[in-house]
Every structure is written in structure tokens, then in C-alpha cells.
Amino acid sequence: MTRRPLIYIGNDDGIDARGIHALAEFVADLGDVYVVAPREQQSAKSSAISFGSRLYVERNAGYPAGITAYSAGGTPVDCAKLGFHSLLPRRPDIVLSGINHGSNLGINTLYSGTMGVVVEGCLLGVPSIGFSYTSHDTEAPLEHLRDTVRAITGEVLAHGLPAGVCLNVNIPADTELRGMRVGALCPGYWTEEFIREPDEHGRDSYLLSGTFVNTAPDDPTTDVALCDRGYVAIAPVLVEQTAREAIAPLSERFNR
């Protein structure tokens, strides 16, 4: 008899977000589901970890029977590390993160706590997928994402992912879903025009704002373009950080 896969689920919107409840429920029959998620909203935490801080863990009773859920007072990656190394009964067979309320397209992958969890799973050598829904409405219906989430999760459970590669999946809102396409993270940058304004006590402060500038607006294969045309965008993300091609030319300049 084959053991059921162990499915780890994390997120950055927190243990009570509708997106993570939906994700856990969508895949509940595919394996033994363990949820370990931040107690509170932890968006844009990237791969931040809490060195030197005490983390408190609680069982969460808000999930359906058969799903084991914990919350912890740390970052998304703290929760992943707690799960992988202290709370799960064995190494996970797959790591899922999300469903994030809001897109994580292009360069935003870098800042995303949702994707921080996914990168952490990939570093552990486990096939890992982040799911984001491009609606920021935390009350938006999610039921119609079920087939997409199950199809991608099932394919990865069956056939794995290339070593060192994880997936960043964005599902477009406000459109008929036309299908799924693999594409690149959209290149671009933020014009971080901070809003400078007084706070409620009249003290000068800055609020991060800004607009994403797409530097490949005519490329139909970026994740941004795919979502714009109604496709589920699946971007493969590399966890390796060394710029290997730069080692030889830079060695000539710096080795001394």
C-alpha cells in the first residue's frame, strides 16, 4: 500500500485567510494536509526569518476534519521552517502556498511572502508551488479555481519538478479562464513614488506606493501578458542565486 502524500500548505495572508482555507479544501483528498501559517497578515515579507525571537505555535481548530492546522507568530518562512523541521510528522511530498489574495507577478515574486514559502520548500528539495489570484478582494469567490489548483498540484505530485525549480502560478480574476500557459516572470520595475504626507499627529511620514513599469509590454509570453489574456500563468522560478556565467570574467578583474 502506498502512503498518502504529505501536503504542506503555507501562505502570507495568515491562517484565517479565505485563500488558504480554499487551497487546503481543494487538495484535501490528494494527501495528508498540514497547514502551518502566520497568525497575522505577513504580506511582502519575502524570505525574512525571525532570528532571536521566540515563536509561539497554536493548533487551529478552524479547518475541516482531516486537515491538521497550526498558526505561529512569525513570518511565512518561519512557519515553513517550523513545519518542515518541528511540526510535520515527516518530510512533505509537496509544498503549496496561497491562495494569495492579489497577484504575485514579475518582479513582485522577490518581495512575496507567498513565494518565500515556495522557495523554502524548493531549497528543502521538495516540489513547491505558489498560487495567487489576481483579485485583492479578500471576499472574492474562489470555488472556480478548484480545477486549476487540482490540475497543477496533481501533475506535480505525479511527475515532480526539475531540481532547483519551483512554480509561481497566477490565476487571473475578472475573466473567463482560457487555459494554462508556462511563461517568464515579467521584467520591469517599480517607480516607488512614496506618498509623503503628515500622519494623524501631523508628523511627516512616507507611505510606499508606486506603479509597476512593464519593460516588455509587447512580449506575449510574460506572466503579466498571459494573465491579461485570461490564461493561468505558470512561471518557473530558479532558486540558485550564483551568476555562474559571470565567474570567469569577474575572476580576471578581481582575483589578485
Added chain:
Amino acid sequence: MTRRPLIYIGNDDGIDARGIHALAEFVADLGDVYVVAPREQQSAKSSAISFGSRLYVERNAGYPAGITAYSAGGTPVDCAKLGFHSLLPRRPDIVLSGINHGSNLGINTLYSGTMGVVVEGCLLGVPSIGFSYTSHDTEAPLEHLRDTVRAITGEVLAHGLPAGVCLNVNIPADTELRGMRVGALCPGYWTEEFIREPDEHGRDSYLLSGTFVNTAPDDPTTDVALCDRGYVAIAPVLVEQTAREAIAPLSERFNR
């Protein structure tokens, strides 16, 4: 007359750390130096940003004449974004981060706030370098790092860096410096053995601990091996996150 380069300096140990004071002073004559650093210790914050939080900025009078310094109540990358988009008089010509008190070798690059600043500079299209000193003693003498920091900074100011590539420089402590070598980030992982123990009120808590496992212990070209042998390790870091080689094979599996 050529304009002096604008040098942005950030860190994750905070505006009052000795490492950032040393870095600013080492390069003060190479350009117009602007320091924008977190008000407090922000280690292991990766590329985290503070969306929705008010950031308060203060001029800091603790730096030598000729160096303009600000502190802000955010993450290292918040400070970089504030600097680049609101506080600096023009686009920086180079971004420096550190000198971090403690190493940022191998996989730790991912979690490092020092390197978060560097990645942010690289995304802006500016040559960017992170400096870390492998001593965790925040009172350790740093003066002997002057020539190394100036040599690397001067070379990059003169000749730039390949597009999309930034540098992670680690300088070994407790050794004679034998020279500089370009190498790869050391592959490996953390065995995150959390310490589970009661806090001062007897409540169960977890403290992140763990040991780095080097999975290439016999490779003499990793940054870990270079530092161990007394070399300044210069690792080129790639900012691109798309796993381009995976797009074609994954398209066959997922496009439907």
C-alpha cells in the same frame, strides 16, 4: 569637469552599527556619500518591504562632515527604496551595503537584509556590492578592511558590473588576508533544529537555531571554502528569477 559619483550606502544592522560607519568612512573620498539605513537592527529581513506602514525618516548627525545620513523605521529594502526614490538628489552611481557584522555566505544570501539592499540596487540598474565581515563581534576592529573595500569599490566604479549581476563580498576574520577570489555561493542547507523551550512565563516557544550543512565540502571555489582559506570571497549574484531552461519542458506538461 566630471561630477563626483553618488554612493548610496545601506545595511541591515542599523544606522548606528560600526560596520556602516566604517564603510562610509572608507569610501568618503570616492564620491558623494549618502547613508540611508534602518533605525534599528533588521537582520535576516531578506527583501521584505513595509506596504501600508508609515515610514518616518530622520537626519542623522552621527556621521563625519561631508556624509549625508538618514535613518528610517523600516526594513533595509524600505530604506533603499526611500533613498533611491525620495531622499537622494539623483540616481546613485553605486550601491554599497554593510559592512555586515557576521558572514552572509552561501544560501544565507537569500535571507540577508544586507543583500536585500544590494539586489534592490541591481534591480535599479546600478552596480551594487554587499560587504560582510565574518566576525559576529560588533566591536571587532574593522580598519584593516579598508584596502579591500576600496579596491573592490574602485574597480566597480571604474568598470561597472554585468547587467543583472551584483556582488556578495565576504571578508574572513581571524586570519591573514591572502587576497581576493571570485567564487560561487556555497550550496547547502540549514538543519533548522528549533530549540523548543518554555519562555520566562513557562509558555512553550520555539527559537530558530540550526546548523549549516555544506553539500560541497570538497569544492575549493565556494565562498565558504575561500573564506576558510583566508581569501576575500566575491560571489556574483544573479537577480533574474525565471528558470528559463525549464520553460520549454514545463510548457509540454502544463500548457492545455
